[in-house]
Amino acid sequence: MRIARLNWVLLACAGLLCATGLLMLWTFSPPDWDDPKVARNVFVRQAAFLAVGLAVLGVTLIPNYLYARRAAWFLYGACAATLGALLLLARETNGTRGWFDLGPLKVQPAEFAKIATVLALARCLMYVKDLDRWRGLAKPIAVLALPAGLILAQPDFGTAALFVPAFLAMLWAAGARTRHMIAIVIVLAAAVPVAFRFGMKEYQRNRILSFLHPEKVPRELRRQQEQSVKACGAGGAAGRGIQETWGNTAFYIPERHTDFVYSLVAEQFGFVGSTFVLLVFALFLAQALRMAYFSREPFGRLVVVGLSTFLAFQVYVNVGMTLGVAPITGLTLPLVSYGGSSLLTTLISVAIILNVGSRWTPSFSSRDLGGPVEMTAFRPHEELRRVL
Numbered sequence: 001m002r003i004a005r006l007n008w009v010l011l012a013c014a015g016l017l018c019a020t021g022l023l024m025l026w027t028f029s030p031p032d033w034d035d036p037k038v039a040r041n042v043f044v045r046q047a048a049f050l051a052v053g054l055a056v057l058g059v060t061l062i063p064n065y066l067y068a069r070r071a072a073w074f075l076y077g078a079c080a081a082t083l084g085a086l087l088l089l090a091r092e093t094n095g096t097r098g099w100f101d102l103g104p105l106k107v108q109p110a111e112f113a114k115i116a117t118v119l120a121l122a123r124c125l126m127y128v129k130d131l132d133r134w135r136g137l138a139k140p141i142a143v144l145a146l147p148a149g150l151i152l153a154q155p156d157f158g159t160a161a162l163f164v165p166a167f168l169a170m171l172w173a174a175g176a177r178t179r180h181m182i183a184i185v186i187v188l189a190a191a192v193p194v195a196f197r198f199g200m201k202e203y204q205r206n207r208i209l210s211f212l213h214p215e216k217v218p219r220e221l222r223r224q225q226e227q228s229v230k231a232c233g234a235g236g237a238a239g240r241g242i243q244e245t246w247g248n249t250a251f252y253i254p255e256r257h258t259d260f261v262y263s264l265v266a267e268q269f270g271f272v273g274s275t276f277v278l279l280v281f282a283l284f285l286a287q288a289l290r291m292a293y294f295s296r297e298p299f300g301r302l303v304v305v306g307l308s309t310f311l312a313f314q315v316y317v318n319v320g321m322t323l324g325v326a327p328i329t330g331l332t333l334p335l336v337s338y339g340g341s342s343l344l345t346t347l348i349s350v351a352i353i354l355n356v357g358s359r360w361t362p363s364f365s366s367r368d369l370g371g372p373v374e375m376t377a378f379r380p381h382e383e384l385r386r387v388l
Contacts, residue, residue, distance in 0.1 A: 053347035060351035076120035083150035118306035158329030211327035239270030291357035300356035
């Protein structure tokens with residue numbers, strides 16, 4: 001792989017978002033925890049996670065991404081087995097069994113299952129001929145259902161819900177019929193009330209009720225999201241600045257360094273700064289989808305679509321719950337929130353997307369066999385020259 005073929009715009013966006021996350025931890029660390037040593041430790045740990053993640057990103061860029069196609073089923077099986085073991089061996093934390101507690105580290109297998117499931121779905125969908133029939137959708141649905149079901153059993157409805165839009169986007173990119181995808185959405189929507197009544201724990205139902213009917217739940221259950229909305233409004237247009245940390249509205253938000261880190265951005269940098277962060281995410285996703293569009297190899301194209309959709313909807317849900325327009329789900333803001341598993345897997349996703357966009361790979365999918373096989377790659381300078 002040539003360095004010149006990398007999409008430096010996408011890589012710069014990822015770096016800027018990582019830097020924003022570190023800045024939030026650094027500026028809010030001193031007064032944020034009772035023990036200053038704990039506060040410094042959180043910042044140092046995130047910096048260490050970032051260093052490891054960047055090293056993994058560099059290593060992932062070296063081999064051709066098609067090696068991931070060969071290993072897709074193995075990675076999928078390993079992640080499914082790990083999710084199953086998690087339900088049996090992990091200790092319950094905050095009502096869920098979502099982490100392996102490995103001493104100083106906590107590993108969240110669901111984050112790694114996102115990538116493995118996308119790889120397996122791409123391998124499954126790349127050459128399917130009968131996607132216009134239900135029998136052609138049976139195998140992809142089964143591939144999706146296993147990890148999503150195991151994550152639901154933890155229970156982690158927020159992460160499991162992200163699998164649905166990613167799956168639908170990959171089906172669309174693979175050529176599935178719209179009416180089939182609409183039917184899948186209708187079935188899943190009909191299952192939501194059943195899951196709410198029988199599958200969710202009380203604290204999960206309270207999260208949804210506090211969003212839909214805030215007057216029906218105690219104020220203490222609404223405090224986290226209400227405080228987040230106040231923090232976003234307190235920043236005004238330009239924000240309070242990174243030095244005005246002690247006593248800020250965001251200071252009183254539980255989990256402000258993980259799930260509600262966007263409220264820190266909004267209060268410290270205001271509407272201008274928080275909008276800029278969203279624009280960086282939008283540019284990142286636009287570059288990723290552009291690479292998927294120009295990729296002529298079906299596996300790589302589907303992988304980029306799946307990973308990009310995962311990231312896009314996670315950003316949408318996290319920012320939505322911060323602003324009070326979506327229920328609390330426990331999803332982090334990619335590359336910005338504190339958390340080793342989330343940061344590492346997101347950087348791996350970035351590396352895979354960059355790897356796909358930087359390769360010259362021929363396509364042999366059915367949609368390309370009607371004409372000459374093209375060999376194209378993402379070359380922004382040539383595209384700009386062609387447009388101009």
